[in-house]
Amino acid sequence: MVEARWNGHTIAMSDDTVVVEGNHYFPLSAVDPAVLRPSAKTSGCPWKGTASYYSLVVDGKENSDAAWYYPDPKSGAAQIKGRVAFWNGVEVR
Known part of the structure; x- marks a missing residue:
C-alpha cells in the first residue's frame, strides 16, 4: 500500500x-x-502533455500546486489518465 501524507494527515492511499x-x-x-x-x-511535458494542478488544504494550511494530473495525456502517457501525483513536501511512502 502506498500512502501520501502532508501536514500530519493521510491524503491518499x-x-x-x-x-x-x-x-x-x-x-x-x-x-x-x-x-x-x-x-x-x-x-x-513534451511526452505527457499539459499538467493541471491542485493545491492541498489540510487543517487550514495550504500547500499551493502540490498535486498534479494530466486531464488529457498524450498516448505515451495514457496510463496516468485519471491519476494524481504529489510533490512540494508531500511524503509518499
Missing part, C-alpha cells in the same frame, strides 16, 4: 499506483477530495 519518472500516480478515487482545491497553474 492505494495499492494501485502507477510510477512514472519516480512519481507515484494515485487513482483520483484514492485521494481525499476534501483536501483538493483546483489551481489555475498548468505546465507542459
